[in-house]
Amino acid sequence: MDGRYLIRTFGCQMNEHDSERIGGMLRADGMRPARDVADARVVVLNTCAIRENADNRLYGNLGHLKPLKAKDPDLRIVVAGCLAQKDQGTIQERAPWVDVVVGTHALPHLLDLLRRAEREGPQMDVREYTELFPSALPAARDDAFRAWVSIAVGCDNACTFCIVPFVRGAQRSRAIGDVLAEVQGLARNGVVEVTLLGQNVNTYGRDLSVPGSSRRSLFAELLRRVNEVDGLRRIRFTSPHPHDFTPDVVEAMAESEKVCEHIHFPLQSGSDAVLRAMQRSYRRERYLGWLERIREAIPGIAVSTDIIVGFPGETERDFEDTLDVVERAGFDSAYTFQYSPRPGTRAATMPDQLPKEVVQERFDRLVTLQERISLERARGQVGSEVEVLVEGEGRRGLSTQSRTRTNRIVHLAEPFDPGTFVTARVTGAAAHHLTGEAVPTPVLA
Ligand code: SAM
Numbered sequence: 001m002d003g004r005y006l007i008r009t010f011g012c013q014m015n016e017h018d019s020e021r022i023g024g025m026l027r028a029d030g031m032r033p034a035r036d037v038a039d040a041r042v043v044v045l046n047t048c049a050i051r052e053n054a055d056n057r058l059y060g061n062l063g064h065l066k067p068l069k070a071k072d073p074d075l076r077i078v079v080a081g082c083l084a085q086k087d088q089g090t091i092q093e094r095a096p097w098v099d100v101v102v103g104t105h106a107l108p109h110l111l112d113l114l115r116r117a118e119r120e121g122p123q124m125d126v127r128e129y130t131e132l133f134p135s136a137l138p139a140a141r142d143d144a145f146r147a148w149v150s151i152a153v154g155c156d157n158a159c160t161f162c163i164v165p166f167v168r169g170a171q172r173s174r175a176i177g178d179v180l181a182e183v184q185g186l187a188r189n190g191v192v193e194v195t196l197l198g199q200n201v202n203t204y205g206r207d208l209s210v211p212g213s214s215r216r217s218l219f220a221e222l223l224r225r226v227n228e229v230d231g232l233r234r235i236r237f238t239s240p241h242p243h244d245f246t247p248d249v250v251e252a253m254a255e256s257e258k259v260c261e262h263i264h265f266p267l268q269s270g271s272d273a274v275l276r277a278m279q280r281s282y283r284r285e286r287y288l289g290w291l292e293r294i295r296e297a298i299p300g301i302a303v304s305t306d307i308i309v310g311f312p313g314e315t316e317r318d319f320e321d322t323l324d325v326v327e328r329a330g331f332d333s334a335y336t337f338q339y340s341p342r343p344g345t346r347a348a349t350m351p352d353q354l355p356k357e358v359v360q361e362r363f364d365r366l367v368t369l370q371e372r373i374s375l376e377r378a379r380g381q382v383g384s385e386v387e388v389l390v391e392g393e394g395r396r397g398l399s400t401q402s403r404t405r406t407n408r409i410v411h412l413a414e415p416f417d418p419g420t421f422v423t424a425r426v427t428g429a430a431a432h433h434l435t436g437e438a439v440p441t442p443v444l445a
């Protein structure tokens with residue numbers, strides 16, 4: 001196909017990763033990226049289904065595309081990702097100007113679907129099984145120095161609020177050799193940082209072990225093997241489940257010098273009653289105990305989390321338990337969400353769905369508390385010297401944006417090329433970023 005494409009990505013890193021592959025396939029087919037929608041022959045909306053506003057955004061965006069399609073029937077509109085998998089035929093019923101609906105498992109077939117749409121009209125593929133990992137497809141990356149690497153897709157848990165197992169299916173891990181071959185290839189091409197991706201990364205490999213065996217996770221082994229890849233400097237991973245941070249994983253992190261000192265440790269709630277109703281396998285004290293063990297093993301590690309406010313039946317007392325755990329855990333940062341009922345999940349039909357005002361009021365209190373803690377944690381960094389990796393131009397007159405191993409953003413006054421490692425002294429702190437200056441490297445005599 002010739003012409004230009006535009007991809008709009010919603011949702012999590014998994015979707016960012018899939019979008020790189022969508023761009024990669026379109027480029028391999030002869031297309032080039034467009035600057036805006038007016039310039040595009042193919043527009044892809046890569047969607048998220050985690051919260052309700054994601055649905056609303058998709059149909060809002062499709063509404064904006066309708067007059068463009070009416071004016072230019074050659075424009076091809078594609079809906080990909082989790083909402084495509086969830087809403088399936090409903091999308092083309094509600095928006096008949098959509099040419100292709102491609103579910104999460106059907107991504108490798110995108111080009112075929114586009115071609116068939118040219119000849120035969122609207123197409124949909126929402127098959128239930130992944131034959132090819134998206135990482136095996138060509139990629140169009142924004143950065144030459146860092147990359148996502150998918151290690152598993154799907155999730156075997158059944159958290160009662162979550163739509164992911166419905167739209168991404170059961171966990172399927174990629175063979176360890178395939179992951180390593182991809183990381184080695186990336187490192188040879190100048191990538192210095194990889195982020196290993198999965199819905200529940202630390203159960204990686206359970207589905208690969210021999211049937212009837214102990215269904216052992218291979219995540220610790222994978223970390224150690226990726227750590228040996230020459231040329232690579234930083235390894236990250238997301239998202240893990242607190243329950244699966246087994247001692248062997250913590251040990252592998254502590255002993256692998258390329259694994260960054262940052263974990264995402266999703267709490268969801270600090271109330272035992274709510275955790276039980278969410279079908280999360282841990283309880284508050286256990287969670288805090290695990291966190292203490294990790295901090296002992298990896299000094300200076302930064303911790304981020306996910307928290308849902310307003311789960312059905314959450315009382316004021318339950319919410320105060322969440323505030324208490326947040327205070328005690330001292331997270332560096334938190335993604336805070338208002339509970340959003342997802343049709344098909346168990347929580348959506350639970351009694352005691354909370355009124356919006358109650359959820360909003362609790363949410364605001366949680367955000368205020370976490371902002372204070374984030375700021376305190378950031379201030380603790382002032383005066384320290386850290387290794388940062390330059391990502392690109394900074395905002396608001398600050399020259400350069402860079403990132404520490406602990407995943408903190410540092411704005412530097414001096415310009416540097418993306419992909420450069422710099423030693424920086426932290427000079428200032430805000431809740432969501434640090435400021436710093438480059439430390440001159442000593443000139444060798
Ligand atoms: N696998 C990850 C885990 O177990 O932590 C979560 C992946 S999910 C894409 C990211 C976050 O979205 C979850 O951790 C949760 O906090 C939030 N989330 C999921 N479903 C939600 C819902 N129905 N309402 C509000 N937030 C939700």
Ligand code: SF4
Nearest residue numbers: 155157159162164199
């Ligand atoms: Fe969803 Fe994460 Fe729970 Fe899996 S572990 S069901 S992805 S919240």
